[in-house]
Amino acid sequence: MPQDFFVVLSVAEVTRRLKTFAPLPAETAALEDPRGLEGRVLAADVTARDDVPLTNRSGMDGYAVQAADVFGASEGNPVYLTRVGRIAVDHPADFSLEPGQCAAIVTGGSLPDGADAVVMVEHTLELAAGQADAGPVAGQGETLVEIRRPVAPGAHVLRRGDDARRSCPALRAGTPLRPQEIGLLAACGAQEVTVRARPRVGILSTGDEVIPVSADPRPGQVRDVNSHALAAICREAGAEPRLLGIVPDDLEAIAAALRKHLAQVDVLLLSGGSSVGARDFTIAALERLPGAEIFCHGVALSPGKPLILARVGDKCVWGLPGQVASAQVVMFVLGAPFLRHLAGRANAFDQRLRPARKAVLSRNMASKQGREDYLRVRLEAPATDRDLPLAVPVPGLSGLLRTLLDAQGLVRIDANLEGLEEGSVVDVLLL
Numbered sequence: 518m519p520q521d522f523f524v525v526l527s528v529a530e531v532t533r534r535l536k537t538f539a540p541l542p543a544e545t546a547a548l549e550d551p552r553g554l555e556g557r558v559l560a561a562d563v564t565a566r567d568d569v570p571l572t573n574r575s576g577m578d579g580y581a582v583q584a585a586d587v588f589g590a591s592e593g594n595p596v597y598l599t600r601v602g603r604i605a606v607d608h609p610a611d612f613s614l615e616p617g618q619c620a621a622i623v624t625g626g627s628l629p630d631g632a633d634a635v636v637m638v639e640h641t642l643e644l645a646a647g648q649a650d651a652g653p654v655a656g657q658g659e660t661l662v663e664i665r666r667p668v669a670p671g672a673h674v675l676r677r678g679d680d681a682r683r684s685c686p687a688l689r690a691g692t693p694l695r696p697q698e699i700g701l702l703a704a705c706g707a708q709e710v711t712v713r714a715r716p717r718v719g720i721l722s723t724g725d726e727v728i729p730v731s732a733d734p735r736p737g738q739v740r741d742v743n744s745h746a747l748a749a750i751c752r753e754a755g756a757e758p759r760l761l762g763i764v765p766d767d768l769e770a771i772a773a774a775l776r777k778h779l780a781q782v783d784v785l786l787l788s789g790g791s792s793v794g795a796r797d798f799t800i801a802a803l804e805r806l807p808g809a810e811i812f813c814h815g816v817a818l819s820p821g822k823p824l825i826l827a828r829v830g831d832k833c834v835w836g837l838p839g840q841v842a843s844a845q846v847v848m849f850v851l852g853a854p855f856l857r858h859l860a861g862r863a864n865a866f867d868q869r870l871r872p873a874r875k876a877v878l879s880r881n882m883a884s885k886q887g888r889e890d891y892l893r894v895r896l897e898a899p900a901t902d903r904d905l906p907l908a909v910p911v912p913g914l915s916g917l918l919r920t921l922l923d924a925q926g927l928v929r930i931d932a933n934l935e936g937l938e939e940g941s942v943v944d945v946l947l948l
Contacts, residue, residue: 525815527932528889531826531851532866534812538833540861541714541783548708554694556755558861561711563688565681569704572609572627577673580619580641580662581632584670592665600643600660604629619662628674635673640666681705691863713861716756719782720744721774722763723789723799724839729763742841742918743788750848754856756784771802779806779832783859786852787825789839799836803827809834817888817932820915821847842915846891849927849948868929872947876908878928883936892937893924894945908945924948 526534543560575581582598590596598619604610604626614620614631622628622635642663680701681687687705688698694712702710722741730740741763748758759782764774771787779785787799803809806829813826820843825836835852837844857865864870876896884890894908908928913920926945930937937943 524811524813525817525822526813527817528850531813531816531824532854534826535833535851535855536858536866538828538831538855538859541716541859543711544714545709546712548699548702548710554699554702554710554712555696556860557694557712557715559688559690559692559694559710560713560861561690562686563702563705563707563710565683565685565687565705567706568678568683569681569687569701570675570677570679573632573677574675575604575622575624575626575628575635575673576675577635577637578624579622579635579638579673580664581614581622581626581628582619582634582636582664582668583614583616583631584634584668584672586616586619587634587636587664587667590664590667596664597644597661598664600662602629619664633670633674634668636664636666636668637673640664691861693862713859714783716751716754716784716856716859717782718748718751718756718758718856719761719778719785720747720751720758721761721778721785721787723766723771723787724763725766727763727789743837743839743844746841746845747786747788747837747848750845750853751856754853755860756856766798768798768801771798772805775802775806775834779829779834783832784856785832785834787834787836788844789837799825803829803834803836816847816851818847818850819885819888819890821850821891822888824851838915840915841918842893842913842920845921846915846927849946850889850891868946873926873944874906874947875942876906876928876945877903878937878939878941878943879907879909880939881936882910882930884930884934886935887932889932890930892928892930893920894926894928895923896925896945905942908943921948 546554586598587596598617601618601620602610602612603621606623606625609627610629612629614629620629644661644663687701692698722744726738727741728734728738734740744760748760751758761778764770803811808830810828813824815822816824821838823838824847827834837847854866882892893911895911897907897909899907911920911924926947928943928945
């Protein structure tokens with residue numbers, strides 16, 4: 518007989534249980550790793566080898582000055598300073614600025630001693646030329662520079678150590694690595710860093726009706742969509758997916774595949790075989806694994822109710838719905854955050870930190886109280902001058918890819934609500 522859902526959990530309870538899995542161990546990764554460091558999470562502090570920047574540097578082309586000398590300067594009442602040298606980007610000045618003096622400087626050049634600001638070249642005018650270009654010291658062909666704008670101390674200056682201080686932590690453990698953090702690693706001379714391992718995710722499709730993408734389907738058959746869509750979601754979450762093929766609806770075959778692949782991955786996703794039905798063998802196959810603990814067979818989530826979750830040692834096995842939209846929504850709401858959690862990301866499940874935008878719901882939408890509904894919506898420009906876009910529901914069953922292709926995001930309907938009214942301001946979680 519078909520087995521009833523026996524542990525239907527709220528999304529909050531599933532999240533709580535998923536958080537009990539510890540983040541993956543630390544490993545060393547090279548800055549020049551061909552796979553990139555983007556999305557990885559530091560497992561140890563990174564200490565700067567030098568001050569970054571190494572000196573006070575100019576952020577503009579212009580003139581290094583003492584800010585007090587140009588106080589009150591304007592177009593109608595300019596200040597005149599003596600230019601005593603030119604500073605190249607790769608040769609620090611070997612002179613100091615005295616009151617009434619300035620030095621031409623390029624972006625990135627090191628400020629001379631005595632200078633505390635830079636006036637942009639657009640606000641200046643050199644009044645003499647010729648042999649004044651010869652030397653860096655006053656008295657060797659001085660040039661007057663007209664300054665037509667005041668600057669405050671520190672204006673247009675990158676101060677020594679502003680980005681990082683020598684022998685101090687430049688980036689803390691737990692920091693996710695984005696392009697800007699990776700740039701700082703390079704500036705600090707960090708050729709190798711300690712990061713959390715990337716989750717290794719095995720993906721198995723199950724079902725007699727599922728065929729390879731290369732095959733031509735006959736009526737009743739479908740190409741293996743989920744393996745490739747799920748792999749893309751895993752990669753976006755910073756994991757390393759491994760496509761493990763298609764397993765028929767056979768208890769022995771599914772159990773053998775679980776035993777074969779579970780040792781080589783951190784997470785195993787089974788697509789299909791999670792709903793209530795005589796041909797669904799995921800639960801029975803999991804129960805054959807020594808020490809397996811099934812802690813969820815059904816989640817109060819739509820689409821995506823027939824979700825199976827099991828712990829086998831320190832590994833997590835997911836029995837995802839076979840319907841394409843259901844599987845992807847489950848991964849968006851729970852799966853991708855779980856992978857980021859394993860990779861060391863703090864607050865990985867907090868939806869408030871996800872890319873989202875405000876919108877106005879275009880029509881009434883009913884919901885079943887007691888479950889979280891995730892409404893697929895597309896964003897449209899409003900017909901009026903209203904600032905917010907419209908969130909227009911995309912109708913369709915969870916077996917249709919088109920409902921996700923036409924959607925730009927999801928709107929969450931809380932389990933305590935019976936729906937949302939037209940005109941409600943909603944948060945659209947961007948896909």
